[in-house]
Amino acid sequence: MTSSAKVIKRKNNLEKKTNDDKGTNNLRYGPLPKISGQRIWSRGIIILGVLIYVWYTSKDGKEISLAKQKDIVVTRGQAVDCDPEYINEIKQFPGCVPAKCGRYVSDKLVTFNEAETLLNLAKKGISLGGSSGGASILDLHSGALSYGEKFVNIYTLENTEQLITAADLMIYKMVKNKIQHAIAENFGINSDSLYLAHPTFFSKLSNLEPQTPHDEYWHVHVDKETYESFHYTSLLYLTDFNIDFKGGRFVFVDDPDKPNKNTTVDPRKGRVLMFTSGAENPHFVERVSSGVRYAITVSFTCDASKSISDPTTK
Numbered sequence: 001m002t003s004s005a006k007v008i009k010r011k012n013n014l015e016k017k018t019n020d021d022k023g024t025n026n027l028r029y030g031p032l033p034k035i036s037g038q039r040i041w042s043r044g045i046i047i048l049g050v051l052i053y054v055w056y057t058s059k060d061g062k063e064i065s066l067a068k069q070k071d072i073v074v075t076r077g078q079a080v081d082c083d084p085e086y087i088n089e090i091k092q093f094p095g096c097v098p099a100k101c102g103r104y105v106s107d108k109l110v111t112f113n114e115a116e117t118l119l120n121l122a123k124k125g126i127s128l129g130g131s132s133g134g135a136s137i138l139d140l141h142s143g144a145l146s147y148g149e150k151f152v153n154i155y156t157l158e159n160t161e162q163l164i165t166a167a168d169l170m171i172y173k174m175v176k177n178k179i180q181h182a183i184a185e186n187f188g189i190n191s192d193s194l195y196l197a198h199p200t201f202f203s204k205l206s207n208l209e210p211q212t213p214h215d216e217y218w219h220v221h222v223d224k225e226t227y228e229s230f231h232y233t234s235l236l237y238l239t240d241f242n243i244d245f246k247g248g249r250f251v252f253v254d255d256p257d258k259p260n261k262n263t264t265v266d267p268r269k270g271r272v273l274m275f276t277s278g279a280e281n282p283h284f285v286e287r288v289s290s291g292v293r294y295a296i297t298v299s300f301t302c303d304a305s306k307s308i309s310d311p312t313t314k
């Protein structure tokens with residue numbers, strides 16, 4: 001073999017060894033990934049799709065809150081189209097037709113002390129009776145008080161005079177007048193065209209198992225259908241959501257098939273919620289899961305013949 005032939009053979013051996021090494025490397029670490037342009041595109045489209053889905057469901061999946069417990073609202077409202085039946089009926093009562101139907105919340109109408117006085121009045125009064133289920137009421141106008149599975153007249157019980165004082169009833173009346181004026185202002189009507197309606201009552205809600213249908217406060221309803229004379233409903237909350245009780249938010253149901261279209265109001269001590277009582281405002285109260293929730297339903301009618309008078313000490 002010539003020396004030049006030896007050099008060529010050694011070079012060939014070297015090339016063979018280098019190729020063998022490459023082969024071993026490939027086995028050890030696997031083949032290098034090859035990402036084609038098409039793959040990058042398809043992955044990008046999948047990621048974009050996931051992002052759009054997450055954005056869409058999180059936006060659509062949330063109910064609207066008109067007022068959270070922590071908010072301090074001067075006046076906040078939401079307009080809704082009046083139900084034709086409601087508007088037709090209310091047209092008989094000049095000065096009482098709302099400029100627009102809807103809902104309003106205010107935390108500035110009722111003072112802390114007024115709410116505290118009314119809470120103590122509710123506690124004292126309901127302590128004389130109380131439902132054996134989760135919903136007790138006290139109506140100071142008719143005297144109706146939940147008692148076990150029935151109702152009694154609070155004014156026939158002993159000690160009522162010491163419990164319900166003239167000073168308490170004065171606050172009750174003043175608060176009612178303030179709410180009446182606020183409803184008139186928010187709905188653009190004349191406050192003299194509104195009359196207090198039956199039933200106007202204190203409520204105490206808890207998580208006790210219901211004993212009668214009266215205890216099932218969590219069903220969707222329209223106030224105008226439940227209580228015929230109502231034209232404007234208001235609620236004054238006396239205890240706080242998430243502090244004094246859990247659950248128990250007020251919920252407007254705008255589309256029964258879409259719970260994510262609901263509008264909620266968290267009860268807050270001294271908060272007043274006012275709304276037109278027709279089918280434009282179906283609503284329910286969430287079941288209280290713990291603690292005790294106190295409120296007053298203060299209702300108004302435009303029909304003077306359905307008017308009730310303020311309570312007096314007996």
Ligand SMILES: O=C(O)CCC(=O)C(=O)O
Nearest residue numbers: 203223235250285295297
């Ligand atoms: O207590 C509430 O928040 C609402 C009660 C209610 O819907 C009613 O009294 O008709």
Ligand SMILES: [Fe+2]
Nearest residue numbers: 221222223283
């Ligand atoms: Fe109601």
